[in-house]
Amino acid sequence: MAVQPEGAPCWADAMFGDVEAAKSFYGDVLGWTFGESSSEYGNYTQAYADGKAVAAVVPPMPGQEEGPAQWCLYLASRDAAATAARIREAGGEVVMEPMQVGDYGTMCLARDPSGVVFGVWQGGTHEGFEAMAEPGAYCWAEVFTREPGKSDAFFPQVFSYKSKQMEDDGVDFRLFDLGDRTVLGRMAMGDDFPPEVPPYINVYFTVPDCDAAVARATERGGVLRFGPMDTPFGRFAALSDPQGAAFSVIDITTTEGEMPKITDVA
Structure with missing residues (x-):
């Protein structure tokens, strides 16, 4: 797919205490298959619909084991650091500072003034969804x-x-x-x-x-x-x-x- 314009949804992932159970559930409900988990990146595991990357699941990071499971939507950014600055200027909170994820891209997590958590993704080799509005995507x-x-x-x-x-x-x-x-x-x-x-x-x-x-x-x-x-x-x-x-x-x-x-x- 083409790179999404700034502000367009471009990726989704979720943190689960039991990743294997989540894979089994979404595999059955949405028809997803899963790639190999990446131990280098916290056992991040991509989900695929008809061979196209559509989402990811990941276990909690150390210290976050008690947090609730929740889907996170990422909005596309050309410059994650500049987007983080605008988030602060608009009264939001940057929960996790922009962090480069290998050559895949740069991410940050933020919270709007009403408490809604969302992600920002500056794509590198991983541009985001490989399919949208198709079964499982x-x-x-x-x-x-x-x-x-x-x-x-x-x-x-x-x-x-x-x-x-x-x-x-x-x-x-x-x-x-x-x-x-x-x-x-x-x-x-x-x-x-x-x-x-x-x-x-x-x-x-x-x-x-x-x-x-x-x-x-x-x-x-x-x-x-x-x-x-x-x-x-x-x-x-x-x-x-x-x-x-x-x-x-x-x-x-x-x-x-x-x-x-x-x-x-x-």
Whole structure:
């Protein structure tokens, strides 16, 4: 795939206390196969869909064994150090300073002012997703936050997004565009989210059959959080895997309903 423009989602990984269990679960639910773990880089293990790199799993680093499992979305950067500086200027926090990962690229981890953790990736030999919107591959992501105003101000300041708002009295949903391409959503967390659930980025993976994927996930110990539901964008469901990491599955070939009205935000 072509290198993603600055601010576009380009990679996803997750840290699991039991990596082998995670590989078994996602292999069954999403059809992933896995490469050899890289002991030089903390046993980082890439996942493949139809032979194309689509994500990675990794065990916790020493001292982080008690942390919850969670998917991390990486946004593309031409210069990770410059992006880290903009993150600070916009009121965010750099959780992990830019770090070169061999010749693969440079990464950093950050937190927006509302508490949403995300990654930044300056690609080297590893440019990111080798497939998107194909079965087993990344498709979409949304920032879930209890303080939408903070996220709405932060992300466009860091990545030059243009903002659009969905016209829907029942939900506070915003879209971030790069040029003529919508790259990220933002959902306000309401009272239906338990207070102990922190803000996060929800990553969607493409599946050929949403209901079948949900059935496999729940049979393997996953928890269905929402759906399956038909939308103009596809039939999707929100899940948690057996180790607690939230993710969604979507069948983009099964669509229903009219596209919502969306207005530009000045």
